Amino acid sequence: MSSDSGQAKATILYVDDEDMARKYFARAVGGEYEILLASGAEEAMELLWGQGARIAILVTDFRMPGRNGGDLLRQVAREFPTVVRILVTAYADKDMLLDTVNSGEVFRILEKPLGLAQVRDVLRAAVERHREREVRHQRLTAIDETLAFLAHELNTPLAAIANFAQGVQNRSEADYSVQRQGEIGQAAAAMYSNAQYCLAVISSFLQSVRNTAGGAPAKTAPDINAGALIMALLDTYPFAEGQRAWVQVETPGDFPVYTLPNCVALVLSSVMSNALRALADVPAPSLRFVVEAVPRPRIRICDNGPGIPPEVMERLLVDPVTTYAEAGGSGLGMIFCNRVMQSFGGGIQIDSQSGAGTIVTLEFPNTKSRMHRSDR
CATH class of the missing domain: 3.30.565.10 (Histidine kinase-like ATPase, C-terminal domain)
Incomplete structure (x- = not known):
């Protein structure tokens, strides 16, 4: 996100075990974005756990000592689903990355050596994607909060209505005529059925929204x-x-x-x-x-x-x-x-x-x- 737009710069986390590669990336795009640097997957996760709320884009090399970039991408996809993930790799790695790409862990692939024009184009697209994800996340959160409030307000009285209706239906058998028993029993059964239906709808809806907010696969x-x-x-x-x-x-x-x-x-x-x-x-x-x-x-x-x-x-x-x-x-x-x-x-x-x-x-x-x- 460029400062020309009047908005705060987007924050990018760049991960590479090569010191020169990290310095080159920071110099190349540091004027347009806030840059955080990490030398490996573990250091990158520490930064995400501490500053994940402000990190919009993760750019990581694939070949690194210890955990490779593919493993890092999968963890970030699980724990930070709004972060847009970009993979940097050499041409020789392409066959090895097929599973990572097909599983949807990566937004784009950048090929080494990095070309500045291509990097800038990909980062602009990544910032737009992050904005879209943030908007969707906020919408889902709003729905989840609304539903949680409704569930809290409705579950207890609906359960009480269901129990009361069942009690009325049982007691009517001893206290009223056969015709009256039938009328009261029918009304109580309808009350119970409606209360149970409402409880089921609330439960199903709440589970659906929470699964969605958690990134359940389509x-x-x-x-x-x-x-x-x-x-x-x-x-x-x-x-x-x-x-x-x-x-x-x-x-x-x-x-x-x-x-x-x-x-x-x-x-x-x-x-x-x-x-x-x-x-x-x-x-x-x-x-x-x-x-x-x-x-x-x-x-x-x-x-x-x-x-x-x-x-x-x-x-x-x-x-x-x-x-x-x-x-x-x-x-x-x-x-x-x-x-x-x-x-x-x-x-x-x-x-x-x-x-x-x-x-x-x-x-x-x-x-x-x-x-x-x-x-x-």
């Missing part, structure tokens, strides 16, 4: 199409009696959901829950999921409910407003859903008129997001 979580994600949600959602028949899914243009599908499923679940509640008193309720890939990937959730009042609509994604305060709604759901979608380059659009239904559109980025992928 290959362990294959991509899932939007249509399949919706069908999976419908298979597990605790519908009240008859509600499932209201829902239809249309996929004129399916597309893969590359980023945090569990997060997207949680957003879909929240939007559908709001729609089902709005349709409770509608004579012929209808809820449609429409998946479209053109002009950009999106999922539209369309209902024929009473619509959203204008005074609520204009504040819905900005302030905590709700039309269901008497049922315990806080109005934070849509704000949280929008934040999740925005975290990977998407967003939420809402179109609604009183008496004319509501369309909630989840918009996805046109290009493959790599928030949850190792990008070297």
Whole structure:
């Protein structure tokens, strides 16, 4: 990062057992970057453990006494995933480096003897990559913190509701008539089912985000199409009696959901829950999921409910407003859903008129997001 941009210089850690090579590198690019020097892998790790927060790029020679550069790259990839890793090697080493390159441990390879123009070009690209990684890391951290707060606030009361519902269901058998027992038991079972579902969603979502923030390899979580994600949600959602028949899914243009599908499923679940509640008193309720890939990937959730009042609509994604305060709604759901979608380059659009239904559109980025992928 050049000082011409008005920002602090990026810090580069250069590792080479040759004293002259370290001095050459520091002289060549020291005017543009802050340079830290290490003579081997162990010294490099000591610097990273002490100053890792400010190190953006690691440039290391491959052939060194003791641990080689490939081994150092693998450790840094595990412990400092936002650091961009560059390998320096002689031509004769190329065959030996194939495994290191293929495993994604390196962003670029620089060939000895180092050419100044090439070094500068690669470092500029590396700084840009580091900026991207930092932004993604901050977004994931924001989601993790938000979810941790929600999990803390919701887990205890949901568990209490589940236990209470089970107790009510058991006690109703002795205290009420057969008809009343059935009514109370049904209500208690529904309470228990909903509480258990919410607890499962929170747990799954939290694990997904924490795995992502920890750099879990993408290959362990294959991509899932939007249509399949919706069908999976419908298979597990605790519908009240008859509600499932209201829902239809249309996929004129399916597309893969590359980023945090569990997060997207949680957003879909929240939007559908709001729609089902709005349709409770509608004579012929209808809820449609429409998946479209053109002009950009999106999922539209369309209902024929009473619509959203204008005074609520204009504040819905900005302030905590709700039309269901008497049922315990806080109005934070849509704000949280929008934040999740925005975290990977998407967003939420809402179109609604009183008496004319509501369309909630989840918009996805046109290009493959790599928030949850190792990008070297």
